[in-house]
Amino acid sequence: MTAPHPTRERTPADRPWADLPPPPRPKAARLSPADVARVGGWGLRSRPMRVFLSALGIAIGIAAMIGVVGISTSSQEDLNRKLAALGTNLLTVSPGTSLSGDEAHLPEEAVEMIGNIPAVESVSALGGTDAKVYRNDRIPKEESKGLTVSAARTDLPETTGAELATGQWLNGATSKYPAVVLGSSAAEQLGVHQTGQDVQIWLGNRWFTVVGILAPNELVPDLDSSALVGWSVAEEKLGFDGYPTTIYTRAEESEVEDVQAVLGATANPESPNEADVSRPSDALAAKHATDDALSGLLLGLGGVALLVGGVGVANTMVISVLERRSEIGLRRALGATRGQIRTQFLAEALLLSALGGLGGVLLGIGVTVGFAAYQGWAAVVPLWAMAGGIGATLVIGGLAGFYPAVRAARLPPTEALATT
Template identity: 70%
Template sequence: MLTTPEDRRGTRRGAPGAAPGRRRGTRLSPVRLSPRDVIRVGGAGLRSRPLRVFLSALGIAIGIAAMLGVVGISASSQEVLNRTLSALGTNLLKVSPGQTMFGEGSHLPAEAEGMIGQINPVTSVSATGAVDAKVYRNDHIPEGQTGSISVLAARLDLIKDVGVSLAGGAWLNEATHRYPAVVLGSKAADRLGVVEAGAEQRVWLGGQWFTVVGVLAPAPLAPELDTAALVGWPVAEERLGFDGYPTTVYTRAKEEHVVAVRDTLAATANPENPNEVEVSRPSEVLAAKQATDATLNALLLGLGGVALLVGGVGVANTMVISVLERRAEIGLRRSLGATRGQIRLQFLAESLLLSAIGGVGGVMLGIGVTAAYATSQGWPAIVPIWAMAGGVVATLVIGGIAGFYPAVRAARMSPTEALATS
């Protein structure tokens, strides 16, 4: 059959006489995998090796849980302290003697309280003074066994100024502060074995018997009172040889003027030697504790990071073995038209899914550990959102890094090589 040039051109152009099928000289573009397809294919690979996947995910989960638990427990404890300070007030300033320029101990003037009270924004002033006396449960205890309990002379308005309450009994008053009566701090009462105050409760203090009239509750803003035995100022001077110099002056000021008052306290308390006066604020103690916690957190977060790295090595190991075991699958998919990019994407998706499982499990485990510990301590359970999000992101980064090499290795396999070695 003869054909004209026009007929031949029509055939090449796909005219009615052209043969069915794809045009000669053209290629079909590979089908693109949707995100859903990628997740389904990656999940199928993980389901085929459940035990290995579980162990690898567990390694990541432990690392994330360790980091989240550290952050959560620290945040919960700091929230308790913040709430305590907010309830008791952060406008309390403490004035105490420092050291002379020669490194010797100094003392505050006896008039320090009165002079501080003249500062206009100051709302209240109280003081304690260290007494050179020892306190024991009875007069048969050896002198060396003091239990680290200090004896302090106290003003009558001390507990009101500091913001501490009584766990039992009564505070010193006009009727008792001139007589051998003592109020014990919370820890001091425990060390002396005093369960409750009363006329029958006595301790051996300064070589004589003192009646325990009260026991203080813990004092968050003045922890030095927890380990103290507090007696009246007059009886300390008359019976215990107290010199009358205050060793700590507690000052309350109007909240908006706390900084200004603090700047003038040293010169007011000791005009002759203001450099020998130390002024502190209880909230600074909290700041110091938070700084200490931050250092400890950094150490523990480092340990959590090591655990996370070990989990990442587990993911990499799982994926490398998966590539070696699934050569036949890789070769078959390549033979059916899967591109190297699709193979690479499949194994990278498996790695990310595996890491995500470990990350989410670690976040849940960390929240559980934090909640359990905080509840046992009576704290509010707080886990920062940034810590949870950071944990999941960290696992995905680790998973992406750990799965990159196995994914590239799988993509580089030619169909013939993969099928021949399967």
């Protein structure tokens, strides 16, 4: 019987590798930006309809914001251009009320007194009458359409910036005879579209020849609904009392505030508190302020739409994580790190939002251009609005995709593969 081999204790010399450090684990390859974009793009291409609907939600929000900003900016630019053409140095004086509450009158010499102010460039006036205007003498008196008849000085267009659409303005000869110039709205309501000796309207119980039609005047809108006759013929034929009811004054640009301060006392020295002084350009500015308030409301609605789009992105990414558990588990089993999985899904969310943002910017620009062309404005879309739109979508996309990306990264590989 063979004797057992004696057992000998092994020494470090018998195991020279025992004290060596374990071999380092291979590092996971880093994803380059191009790889991240390619992986994220593949994830989007695998669900085209869902991606389209989510991107559409983002696009609607951005388009609303770009459209509101673009239309508001285009409107502001158009207003500035009009004010530059019409001038912001126009002031008006009208009679107020007396201390007893009765309607006050401006003196007949008010126009000449205002013209003596050194900083005044030009001055003109209108005088109100009780006459009614009709298309012909067979129309019932109660159907006057609310049109006013005013006596006008021959220098009115120079001061107010009124322009003629057709015909001519009142001159030294026609202002003494039954001749009338119609505002744009008045001419439209009366059905008068041309001028001439054969074109007449019934005004103050007598026929007046239409010698001119004014173009719309946004700075002095009262002219649009008026029938304007000469100062002299108004006194002789229409019972005009000679008191001016509105005085228009052009002052030097640098002296507007100073002229406005003394205009009431100059127009009515005896009762300066009975003269109301205003600046028509302020009314336009107030109108634009109202438009800005409405734009702010629409901008808020656009923000809500953008938030809804962000929720759609988050929903899409959460569902994507649930549907692609097996893919996530396989990638983890093949060595993908949590950071790479997180980067992949975050990249998908950012790409999805960027697509919606780019589409929204293009759609918003199209809306602005179309609306501006319809209004006759120059389309203006600020660069900051476009950059802000893209930036907002990336922020929304990052926030919406953060949780799904973290959830995908924390998914255990064994649990993910078990769902296949």
